[in-house]
Amino acid sequence: MVGAGPAGLAAALAAGDLGCEVTLIDAGHGPGGQMYHPGMLFPGRGRAHRPAEHLPPGLARIRQLRQVRHLAATSVGRAVRDQDGVVTLWVGGTEGGAETTVEVRAVVLATGAAELVWPFPGWDLPGVTTAGAAQALLKSQRVTVGRRVLVAGSGPVLLPVAASLAEAGVRVVAVLEATPAPPAGGLAAYPGQRPETGGYAAALARHGVPVRTGYAVVACQGTERVERAVIAQLNQDWRPRPGSRRPETVDAVHVSFGFSPALELPRALGCAEVQPASRPVPAVACDADLATSVPGVFAAGAVTGAGGADVAELQGYLAGTSTARYLSRLPPDAYTERTRPLRARLENARRLAADLDEVCSLRPGWLEWPDSGTIICRCEQTRWSEIGAAVEGGARDVRAVQAVTRCGLGDCRACVCGPALQYALSAAAGMVPGSARPASAGQGGRHPLRWTA
Ligand SMILES: Cc1cc2nc3c(=O)[nH]c(=O)nc-3n(C[C@H](O)[C@H](O)[C@H](O)COP(=O)(O)OP(=O)(O)OC[C@H]3O[C@@H](n4cnc5c(N)ncnc54)[C@H](O)[C@@H]3O)c2cc1C
Known part of the structure; x- marks a missing residue:
């Protein structure tokens, strides 16, 4: 194993x-x-x-x-x-x-x-980490990245991470869940988390940490490390609402959009x-x-x-x-007998997981968060504008974009930037991310990518 x-x-x-x-x-x-x-x-x-x-x-x-x-x-x-x-x-x-x-x-x-993360201006500044990294540092080393932080992204992982940080004495300014609809039903149904959800919520309440749905960190600013996060209110497909951006003073931001x-x-x-x-x-x-x-x-x-x-x-x-x-x-008979109850429980757990996936589904509005200078591939230092130029030059699949930009060809082998690149290409072609199916109206249709600032 x-x-x-x-x-x-x-x-x-x-x-x-x-x-x-x-x-x-x-x-x-x-x-x-x-x-x-x-x-x-x-x-x-x-x-x-x-x-x-x-x-x-x-x-x-x-x-x-x-x-x-x-x-x-x-x-x-x-x-x-x-x-x-x-x-x-x-x-x-x-x-x-x-x-x-x-x-x-x-x-x-x-x-x-x-962990899955989407790029935004300043996501490569020191002090900006994944939520899981903040959690792992705390669990394994008792180290916290910052003293005044935001936990942002989408999915049930945000709550336990924020709760652990708050319990460890970190001032968690807020938990920002990008999905506008209150995900309470989905979170309550999160497999393996249901017994804990109340504990996380109680810990956050005890420390005065608000959980805001329909908000995201869309940029981070600072010189040596993150000093400010730009928070925006989002519409249903995660596009920032005009005029909703505001700065928040922080020394760390922890983001996660799933796995x-x-x-x-x-x-x-x-x-x-x-x-x-x-x-x-x-x-x-x-x-x-x-x-x-x-x-x-x-x-x-x-x-x-x-x-x-x-x-x-x-x-x-x-x-x-x-x-x-x-x-x-x-023997085959014993295998069938032994696995029958297991399959029934698995089917049930899978259904709950699928419901949650639906609630916290990834939405294309994040494509408006990066600006032309945002680094999308940290290993090869590829910028968002280079991806745009490759697409405008006719590249329509990952290999074609990589041949021109080297995005995802560095040490981590696209482990971090690969999903963002695939998503961006699918959206540019009017496809459901990761499939050959055209996007339906509910999924945003062809997405006009904003390659330039
Ligand atoms: C911060 C955080 C909080 C979470 N909270 C919840 C929660 O509350 N409820 C919930 O249901 N889920 C939660 N999850 C998701 C959770 O991780 C998964 O549901 C669950 O752990 C998946 O189990 P797994 O055994 O598939 O993988 P994991 O638990 O991720 O285990 C994979 C293991 O494989 C090892 N490994 C990987 N590659 C190699 C290699 N090449 N050589 C040797 N070892 C290797 C890793 O060290 C790791 O220990 C959370 C995840 C994170 C990051």
Whole structure:
């Protein structure tokens, strides 16, 4: 198993319970992934939990299972599957040490997702980070980026991040959710978060942090680091309302617009991808048993585009069980019997996640936030105006734009700017981001991109 978040842990448990010898590899220092990060602060529940207390009881059982060997602080850099079906993983310590290999007959990829952010003027200033980065720094190092901050973007991740920061003594000026309709119903339905939502809301209320819907940080300004954020009120498709921009003094801004599946290892193994119609980012394609297009390679959790920790965990149990069947540890009848209740719960959790995705769907008005000089690709320093020039010169797909601008060809391999580039190209062509379908009226139709300031 690669990844010890809820998906990888559940997969390891399911496969281990069925007698498979499991190697669980994760770059983190303890099991839990993003959701159950060791040392996480839970508003209203005190601070600094020990890792063992941190996992829900079902997943904490991982520590007792003898069949599971956990390689923590270990990263998988490369993966190859040979003609005999053996998958070789190249692993190395995240704090140095020689690279070595692990050979397995089957693998579950549960590598999670990276955060999705849209570019705006000043997003590359020191002090502007993703919401997840602010959370991870706080959880792992007890470090805060700023003392007076805004948490902005869209999706349920904003609330726990803001609550944790407020609990840690940071002055959170506001949480800005871009979607104008109050997302309360959707947030309440957020899988895996429902029991916590009340806690986050209570923590924010206790610290006097307002949650404003239909607002966004559309620019950051400062010399050495961010000193001011420009806040705008948005219309339904996230276009800034004329005359609504106002400055707010801050020393940090934390943004997040959802997640983008971590596809490096699936790509290395040649797994097919699927492009959700509503998102500008692809995910690993899986069948109903969570098998990818490559025999012996399974996937679970956020890497499949799934939303929420509950879905990730349920997928993990299914993928681990499928792996055991693949390794002939489970006859077909027993597999069907064992997975039936799991599939029903998964279907239910998926429906809730889809509802939330709908509430917090990405909207094209963000394309009006960058100005011509905004850096879109930080690695290659490509500016927004260069993308515009490439499109006006006839480029209509990512490769064509990259050939002219080098956008996304730097060290992070488009991990940060790729979704923005894809979205911008789709919008310019009047397509639903990430699909070949024309945008409907509800999705904004052809979007007149404002390439120049
Ligand atoms: C700040 C924050 C708050 C969140 N809050 C909530 C919430 O309240 N409720 C909710 O439902 N969801 C929340 N989420 C989303 C949550 O992360 C996912 O729902 C869930 O964690 C997905 O589980 P996963 O196992 O698929 O991936 P993850 O939990 O992301 O785990 C993936 C693991 O894979 C490891 N990994 C990746 N690549 C490699 C590699 N090459 N080698 C070794 N290890 C690797 C990573 O270290 C990581 O531990 C939050 C996310 C963030 C960032």
